[in-house]
Amino acid sequence: MTTMVTAAQAPETDEAPTRRGKNPRTKKSIVLTLLTGIVLIYSLLPLVWLLINSTKTQDGLFTSFGLWFDDGPFAFFSNIADTLTYNDGIFLRWLGNTLLYVVIGAGGATFLAVLAGYGLAKFDFVGKKAVFAIVIGAVAVPGTALAVPTFLMFAKLGLTNTPWAVIIPSLITPFGLYLMWTFAAEAVPTEILEAARVDGSGEFRTFFRIVLPLLAPGIVTVLLFSMVATWNNYFLPLIMLRDPDWYPLTLGLNAWNAQAATAGGEAIFNLVITGSLLTIIPLLAAFLLLQRYWQSGLAAGSVKE
Amino acid sequence: MAELAVRRRRSWTGWRFVGPFMVVFALVFLAPIAYSIYLSLFKTRLIGGTSFVGLDNYQQALTDPSFWSSLGRVSLFLVVQVPIMLFIALLVALAIDSGRLHGSSFFRVTIFLPYAVPAVVAALMWGFMYGSQFGLLASINDQFGWSLPDLLSPSWILASIGNINTWEFTGYNMLIFYSALRTIPGSLYESAEIDGAGEFRKITAIKLPAIRGALVVATIFSIIGSFQLFNEPSILQQLAPNAITTDFTPNLYAYNLSFSGQQYNYSATVAIVMGIITMVIAYVVQLRGTKER
């Protein structure tokens, strides 16, 4: 398994780790922009649908063409208001839950992945080779099929139907571990660590003082991925949670979507759509914020050397 | 094979960093897997209770046509969808990295965006797009007098799911490639330019070799993702119940075995067998991916 790591650690390890800044002289290409634009449209089209349809009433949804606005009332703001107040404002409760799961789950996942990735990249220890083999091997077993065993175990631990049942499994991101591993191998020069050791700095002190800042761009990437994964986590809460008060947004939206499909159920597709839109927005904002940090992180890396 | 980590005296120091991860990992991955293996050796019936059956469940899985046809289906999916998705992701990453795009950060955000859409919502949106009666497909057919095939019919459904997956994960993979590209030292390009290398030459000689590790890993995780295909078919099933059978993918099959049929033991067996197959294939890909340098 270590062969892969070697490959990923790539040829430039011996190079001076200077990074290329943006070259201002590069000519912009319209053709390339247009070609990439096709992928952009492909990515955006369904989201445009979401945006357009969030302006329609429940009835308007069924009587108008999906990719254009409805002749009827412009219901965008009333939809938002309804989404936030429906069922005594349960949506906000779900939003709060989701934030809780993301902050603790994704934050913790990133922290664990950074620690472990750094440990794997910069230390030689007993059982190291087995770690990656075990991680990738375990990831290969279909998670949905493990749901029942996991549920039964958590039930025995008394964790089901509590936030912990959602948070604890989110703490593991094998992919994040891998990213941090390769990133730490490249971004943290071994000499710095040796120098710190010579100065008598403890390993954890070195980690927090010197290594963490160097890892910043990688941390942001892992944080972003695990945030999205936790934010959109659906299957696990579905199995673990019974009390709608602990639902994350995805489960709540699905419950709204499903509630039409029963005797006497009220179809609220307009709220499902508006709710979906509202669900995406915080992620988008987080991404934009993190991206800025991410770029400056990269740039900082290049300045430093 | 050079070990790039510091050649310090082998010690347990590293475990202080890896330990916390592995503890939680053991709880949420290893323990359920061990429990599944245990479960797979038993059989519980509605009438008659639980009995030890040894490897009977494995024998059943190996001769189960439902299991093998579902495996065949995801394999087909794998060899078609994954290359297309990774190819597009790579092209976009290269385009953005080249610095020749107008508004490249806008591209980066927007193409990543679908990954942020919850599966429930994605199914709603694509369900509308695929709708042959009142959906976008119907509108296009009406508008242009075409008769595009019903994308939710049995013969098209795999392609339709492939499209959703491509839509969801192209941006994700693009970002991985892109961040790998960003770690290439500028000095390499400078020397290439001095040698008079063009953009294409720079891609084949510098960029692709440099991100080979990221490519291999993205491929491995895509293989695992394809073999574990579940969310998209399970949600589209509500719209196309006849096209997406309960044994459509191995994962869906294992899920339905345990949740609709309470065949927990057999379901665990299918999961274990599937895990072993996935591991073997991922291992082979990893070997091949790293050997040809």
Added chain:
Amino acid sequence: MSALTRRRLLGAALASAVTIGLAACGSDDDSSTGGGTAAAQSVSDADVEAALQAGGNLTVWAWEPTLTKVVAEFQKKYPKVKVNLANVGTSADQYTALQNAFQAGSGIPDVAQIEYYALPQFALQKNLKDLNAFGAASLKDQYNTGPWNSVNSGGGIYGLPMDSGPMALFYNKEVFDKYKVEVPKTWTEFLEAARTIHKADPKVYIANDTGDAGFVTSMIWQAGGKPYTVDGENVGINFADAGTQEFVKVWQTLISEKLLAPITSWSDQWFQGLANGSIASLATGAWMPANFVTSAASGSGKWRAAELPQYTAGGTASAENGGSSLAITEKAAASTLAYGFLKYANQGDGVKIRVDNGAFPATSATLNDPNWLNTEFDYFGGQKANEVFAKSAQGVVSGWTYLPVQVYSNSVFNDTVGKAYVSNTTLTDGLKAWQDQTLNYAKDQGFTVK
């Protein structure tokens, strides 16, 4: 506006009920149920009333929307009882949750909503209390025969009927008038109507269908078919029986001639089709009107309810489609209290609350109530639709039974019979495959298959 205020008030009432309920928390609410599954009554009505007054906590898993109001009123009447009503998913989703909880042996609710078709399966696994222990047998006359038979399984009573779904044909009168089609009285006329409508406008279909296990079994039920035989641990399936063949004859023609819209029920396209007239009729349970009103509002005034078309001209045969009960779990901590809630919700004051909010009753008193019968439905152009439904309830063919593995069986319906809707497979072959796969499963689960 007023609805909002009312909700607030209910919320306040609920909040105060919580405080009182918590105060009473320590009291012992469960006078022992003795043998539990014993057929003889071991808990008297007085015990139940005492438990209600003493109070305690109840966890109820249900997705039926009108129960929210029932719970609020119930807590007002019995302020010491605190009901925790949770919607853990609709139908199969909830059964998954239930199975998981039973498997884990923890987190099991006291009361669960279970549809009639799934009840035998949970009863057989001994997950539900036999309500004979509470003397539920005496309630027999309070319910319509169809729903009452559905909660009986092998001598035990495993739930109290909550709602029922005697079938009717809902049709879009505007569409039928436009194409000058008479409302079909028989399935043969239905077939003719299907041809006429679809021929007049290829975008309009008389109905949608992509294969639905509940619908097919109901249709066979109406035709007098009895494909399922259950005797304890002996099960049998025979889709070659006469009733099944009657259904197959009609439906195969509809499928072969492509007269059914390929739209899956409950999808957004389906609601769209019901609202815009391209799905011209719908044969389903009498609980449907509430869904029409809330989910296909723009069809209001255009739709009507009619009696279900017959296999034999002049007949009055009908069947149940859907409908559910409330059941008490075997491990319920407060089973006596739970039974008190069941009686309140499904037989006492709760019935009126639910019916007023659009649910369809299973109680015979309501079905014979002139006020209820005379209710005019705006959605159906002022039609007194309940008269149609009540008549259907009378006509439900007796003797129908579901399998104790029906949940699994229905889950593989589209794998097998579904093929008939999308390929050259015939319904007969599809049903045969369904039969085989279900029986294999039953055998594997330890049943004796005939």
